[in-house]
Amino acid sequence: MQLNLNNKVAVITGGSRGLGLAIAQVYARAGAKVVIASRSRQSVDSALQILAAAGAQATGLACDVADLAQVEALAAHAIDTFGRIDIWVNNAGLSSPYGPTAHIPARTVTSVINTNILGTYNGSMVAMRYFIPQGSGKLINLLGRGDTGSIKYQNAYSSSKVWVRNFTKTLASEYLSSGIEVIGFNPGLVLTDMLSQVHAVAGYEEKVNVVRYVAALWGNEAEVPAQKALWLASSATDGKSGLMTTVLTPGFMLKRLFTTGFKMLLRLPVEMMDLNISSVEPVMALVPVVAEEIIDPRA
Secondary structure: OOOOOOOOOEEEEEEEEEHHHHHHHHHHHHOOOEEEEEEOOOHHHHHHHOOOOOOOOEEEEEEEOOOHHHHHHHHHHHHHHHHHOOEEEEEEOOOOEOHHHHHHHHHHHHHHHHHHHHHHHHHEEEEEEHHHHHEEEEEEEEEEOOOOOOOOOHHHHHHHHHHHHHHHHHHHHOOOOOOEEEEEEEEEOOOHHHHHEEEOOOOHHHHHHHHHHHHHHHHHOHHHHHHHHHHOOOOHHOOOOOOOOEEEOOOHHHHHHHHHHHHOOOOOOOOOOEEEEEEOOOOOOOOOOOOOOOOOOOO
């Protein structure tokens, strides 16, 4: 089925690079007018140049999603430029350093809470102010690793995604007959800077190396989840409010496990992701590190 977003207006937070930019590009190719946001004006301008070069109708603003007034200004800019809002994607997100929670600086945990939780709340509330009167709209909130349960040494990020999942499901149930689709989307392991540029509490750096192997098995270029985000924003999900979906389905994971294992059996090259690990000094003395479980990318 040919998916199109002709004459739709989509707002994408965190839309200047990585997955957010890929979503903006896919939406624009499908006929949408796109509005992107990032905390950096320079980053927004660079992304708009890329979009314009591809023929996209696009605009954008610098916006800290943790600041409600800035999110309101983003929505007003979309209305002033394109006349309406049909799709809102809360994609802006931050990861937290890998390590035990009490040893991570509080300011970094606060930043994750402000962006992932407060940012999703602000974006959702502003979007709903426009969607409810018009009786339509697609609100897509990005989930992530840990959205269904706790993840050891990734407490701030995983807990924020548990909140996003519950918030999204509840919001969907409250407005089930409104004509608005409220959807949760876990894009899986996306091969962007957020995955490859990792912070770890000093002493825990070696334990992050497993990400390289997990990414080799189940990582995707941003275009893959962006195509899924196109499906979510299209008429294909009409009447499916409350949908919680992921790229990393059991079938997908088994297929990748088989194909990668087959390559290794034939001694064919398996591309490994470059991983850049930065150390974060703990705020107190570390306790001895015990053996860790293998990372499950679906958790």
